Amino acid sequence: MSRRRLVAGAAVAPLAGGMVALGGALPARAQGTPTTGVNGDQGYEPAGSFDIVAEFYGPGPSGIVVAENGRIFVGFPRHAINHKGATLGELVNGRVVPWPSAALSLPSSAAPADRLMSIHGMTMDTQGRLWAIDDGKLAGLPLQPGATKIVCFDIAANRLLHSIILKSPTLLPDSHMNDLRVDLTHGQAGTVYVSDSSFGHSPALVVVDVASGKQRRVLATHPSTQAEAGFMAVVEGVPLVYDPAQKPRFVVGGVDGVTLSASSDRLYYAPLTSRRLYSLPTALLSDFSVSDADLAKAVRDEGEKGTADGLATDAQGRIYTTNFEHDCILRRNTDGSFDLMVHDPRILSPDGIFCTRTHVYCTLGQWNRLASFNNGQDKRRPPYHLIRFPIEPVPTYSAEPT
Structure with a gap:
C-alpha cells in the first residue's frame, strides 16, 4: 500500500512501500491481537490492528469526521499554537484543503463571527451534517466577541448552514468549548x-437549542463536570498529579468527552481529569425548564x-x-x-474520535508534549497521526486442513 504525508496547504509526494515504522521500531499495523495479562504479554x-490513515506535519489534528462516502474532515485548533494553516480541512489527494472554503478556514481580517477561529470538537448528526465547535481561542489572546460558536455544514454542498454564537453568561472569559454532540x-x-472543559477552573455542560439559539450552562458546580484535585496519571512513564493551585504539567480540565x-x-x-463516566437523560437535559438542581439529581x-x-x-x-x-x-x-481495542506506544494523546459503520477513527496530537507542559520545551515529534481500526475483529484464515 502507499500513504501520503499531509501538510496544511501543501501537497507532498506519497511515501511508497508497505508497513512503515515510527523511528524504524514498530510496524504501523500491529500484527494479531496478543492477549494482555498473566496469560500473555504484560x-x-x-495489541489490536490499526491503520495509519494519514500523517500530519505542521498544526496538530484534533476533531475528526468521516462521511459515509469516505470524505475525511479534520480540525486543527489554534488555542495552543496560533498557526497560519487551515483550522478545518478536508483530506484530498495528499493535501489539507481549507474547508468549506479558504475564506472561512484560513486566518483573515474578517470579523471573528464571520470566520472559523479554532475548530476543536467535531461530529456528524443523524442527517449526515457536519457540526463543529469553534472554541474561538487564539493562543496568547483573549476571547473576542463572536469568536466562540457552534457551526453546522452541509457536506455535499460544502455550505455553512448554522452559526450559533455563544455569549455571556453561557460563555465565560476562561471558557474552553471543547467537544459537542447533536441530538x-x-x-x-x-x-x-x-x-466547556475550561482553560481555568470553571467547567460546565452547555445546552443550545438550534431553532431559537437559546443557550445555558448547567451543572457548573456539580462533581460530574469538575477536574478532580489530587488526580494522578502516569503519562509516558511519568507520574503527574493535578493541583489546581499550580501550573499543570499535563493536559487537564473539567468535562471534556461527550457522546450520545x-x-x-x-x-x-x-x-478529562477524572476516571469516571457520567450520563444524563436527554429528555431532561434538553428541557430548559428543568432546574439545575433537578438535573443534578438525574x-x-x-x-x-x-x-x-x-x-x-457505535451503532x-x-x-x-x-x-x-x-x-x-x-x-x-x-x-x-x-x-482493549488497540494499544501502541504511538497512540500519544488520543483525542478526537469518530465511529463509522465499520471503523473507529482517532487523531493523535501529542498534546502532553506541548511546551506549556514541559518547561517551555516543545517535545512533540511530527508526524502526528490519524489512525483507524475495525469495529469488528479482523477475520483470520488458515490454509491448513482442519
Whole structure:
C-alpha cells in the first residue's frame, strides 16, 4: 500500500512501500491481537490492528469526521499554537484543503463571527451534517466577541448552514468549548450539547437549542463536570498529579468527552481529569425548564472508564474511550465491561474520535508534549497521526486442513 504525508496547504509526494515504522521500531499495523495479562504479554506489546490513515506535519489534528462516502474532515485548533494553516480541512489527494472554503478556514481580517477561529470538537448528526465547535481561542489572546460558536455544514454542498454564537453568561472569559454532540430527537431543529472543559477552573455542560439559539450552562458546580484535585496519571512513564493551585504539567480540565447513546436518549460525558463516566437523560437535559438542581439529581455515575479525552458511540451502543495514560483505545460494552481495542506506544494523546459503520477513527496530537507542559520545551515529534481500526475483529484464515 502507499500513504501520503499531509501538510496544511501543501501537497507532498506519497511515501511508497508497505508497513512503515515510527523511528524504524514498530510496524504501523500491529500484527494479531496478543492477549494482555498473566496469560500473555504484560501489557507492553502492541495489541489490536490499526491503520495509519494519514500523517500530519505542521498544526496538530484534533476533531475528526468521516462521511459515509469516505470524505475525511479534520480540525486543527489554534488555542495552543496560533498557526497560519487551515483550522478545518478536508483530506484530498495528499493535501489539507481549507474547508468549506479558504475564506472561512484560513486566518483573515474578517470579523471573528464571520470566520472559523479554532475548530476543536467535531461530529456528524443523524442527517449526515457536519457540526463543529469553534472554541474561538487564539493562543496568547483573549476571547473576542463572536469568536466562540457552534457551526453546522452541509457536506455535499460544502455550505455553512448554522452559526450559533455563544455569549455571556453561557460563555465565560476562561471558557474552553471543547467537544459537542447533536441530538435531533429534542427541539424543533435539534439540541446541541457542548462540553466547556475550561482553560481555568470553571467547567460546565452547555445546552443550545438550534431553532431559537437559546443557550445555558448547567451543572457548573456539580462533581460530574469538575477536574478532580489530587488526580494522578502516569503519562509516558511519568507520574503527574493535578493541583489546581499550580501550573499543570499535563493536559487537564473539567468535562471534556461527550457522546450520545445510539438512540440519543442519554448523553454520556466525563471530565478529562477524572476516571469516571457520567450520563444524563436527554429528555431532561434538553428541557430548559428543568432546574439545575433537578438535573443534578438525574446524573448517573456510570463507573470508571480510565483517563479518557474523546468518547464516541457505535451503532450497537458501545462507547469507545481514548486513554492517554495507557496509549490505547478502549470499548465500553453495553453491560459495562471493557475491551482493549488497540494499544501502541504511538497512540500519544488520543483525542478526537469518530465511529463509522465499520471503523473507529482517532487523531493523535501529542498534546502532553506541548511546551506549556514541559518547561517551555516543545517535545512533540511530527508526524502526528490519524489512525483507524475495525469495529469488528479482523477475520483470520488458515490454509491448513482442519
